[in-house]
Amino acid sequence: GIPNNKGLDWKKAPCRFCGVGCGVLVGVENGKAVAVKGDPKSPVNKGLCCVKGYHSVISMYGKDRLTKPLVRKNGKLVETSMDEALTLIASKMQETIKEHGKDSVSIYGSGQWTIPDGYAASKLFKGCIGTNNVEANARLCMASAVTGFMTSFGIDEPMGCYDDIDHADVFILWGNNMAEMHPVLFSRMLDQRQKRDVKIIDFATRTTRTSMAADKSILFLPQSDLAVANAICYEIIANGWMNKSFVEEYCNFSKGLTDMGYGLEDKYSFNDKPEKINFDDFKAFLEDYTPEKVEKISGVSAKDIKYMARQYGDPNKKVMSLWCMGMNQHSRGTWINNLVYNIHLLTGKISEPGNSPFSLTGQPSACGTVREVGTLTHKLPHGVVNNKKHREFAAKIWDVPAENISPKPSYHTVEMFRALDRGDIRFMWIQVTNPMVTMPKLNRYRDGAKKEGRFIVVSDIYPTPTTDIADVILPSAMWVEREGMFGNSERRTQYFEQMVNPPGESMSDTWQLVEVAKKMGFEKQFYYKEETHVEEIYNEYRKHHDNKKHNLAPLQVLKDNPGMMWPYVDGKPTKWRFNAKYDPACDNGKAYHFYGKPDGKAVIWQRPYEPAAEVPDAEYPYWLNTGRVVEHWHTGSMTRRIPVLHKAMPYAYVELNPADAKRMQIKNGDNVKLTTRRGQIVLPASINERGVPAPMQVFVPFFDENKLINNITLDSFCPISKEPDYKKCAVKVEKA
């Protein structure tokens, strides 16, 4: 029924689902969260919410919620006490370390970890146990954005904020179906279009709801975004639109890191190291990317390429580029991130209101827990493991010997699952993510995880294909059943209090990690008291960022505000980075200071076009693209428990281009067989206006655990970011 609005106790929280991080008000009645509405005081969403946000509380009360710890005995999962389950996990880890070494144990979390969850995981594994086997599923969604930032700016920090939307004249969406993936931000753009003369350009490989709402939709052939971005740079220079003084003052040119592999084998290396070049070298390189030449590679007319270049080049227009998975899940993900930065650097349209290359995150805390806390193998809460000073700094705060922290990054996500398959990893703890739905070429990694001698712990709220392979399942408290913080795409950290009790014996992931750490003998490092552990962890975590460039807001400030952006300096958030007008960390006396680089200059990279890892051929003539839908959150483990969303989108399908469907005599709803070199899957055809792939391309959403499209995807990845390319492989399409 509809809750009585009047009697509810409304409390603020960030939304549980996507990286937009809308501020919501959760209505609580008789100890149960019963309603959600957008928080009008939130600067993120200004009172708006999307269909997932409005229904989010229902996802807490599915009938099959996990409420008791389970342990596998003689092949069957049986109930056990929380204490016994935690003791088993601690002893199994100790046993595995003794027998196979500390790098045989690992933890795999996610951008849905709260900040304290990720911090506790990092401290336990990297600081106390001494292994860098810490990864998060953000490797599968934003690692290329991280390495894009690192290579272009020497630092992994988004520079703009959502206020850019209120200032930009043109929005160029690079492979980004924002209408479905970041719906509230997209609404903010549409709202601007009602008020001002702004243009939305959708640059993508398929026609989506975003394309339909855009002022202009431009389709490109998969992977050719690399060539188009270079052609835009060519046009900017050829037409004299380059901001010469900005480029001379604040940019270097480089080439290198052009490994020719695609991560398909276990071994790969770079062919060349980064090397400085000059402007003339860069200009000569771009001669291969005239709009006319790129038209042949990309299928985009030279006229449209020139049109896009003109938007960037027009000195009277402020331009925002936005992207997410289309650019990040790319076998050259780092390069395409670099290339969009090249465009903004060449025109000087960067780091000021409305001029903003903006990399969006997918998950509620991908930026907070993964970027800031450093829950990727090479990272520390503020720094990297291969830097001695960073290790010593972290070790001091963690109260462990500096030698405990290994100087070598360990396995990234795909390699971590390959190591599990090989037997180099024997123990894996998976928290708040569902890799047995999301790993590419899934059959290989599922078989590996199920091998004899592997021990898998899964903390989650519902049964999933990942809990199916678990030896121990811990029931987790979700979202407002516990206290925590998420960090959204614009560097905004948002606190939420515990509003209701979790069901049964469910406890937060932080609590589970702290208790296991204590059982392993790390009581000194995990000194936190049960009732105040979130506050104590956050205060400790702030010490890692305690310098004038990188302060985080005190907890009380987070509690009193609808989130706070970092860096938080002198009691104020920093909205735009690297611009002395807005960022107090710019301290070299110049208007811009890219302080992640030793000379304060950003890098314009020479990045060629290269074909994808697997391209269509006579046997597998179509491109297969995968992604999300607005109704479901990731693998659907929560949103499929929301009846109205499940009804709206009950199962996965394959989107076909109408001309292809007609040629194969496939009608809407007919079963279609997709075959790749990895296997087969049968799905109903979707031939309608919701999403229309270009000819010879198909699209399948990945949320449906009964139709696992990742069984047939390819596990190639960007050799720099190690992020898999879920958007491109070759597939045969037939009427089933």
Ligand code: SF4
């Ligand atoms: Fe939640 Fe994202 Fe929807 Fe906002 S746009 S309500 S954060 S799912």
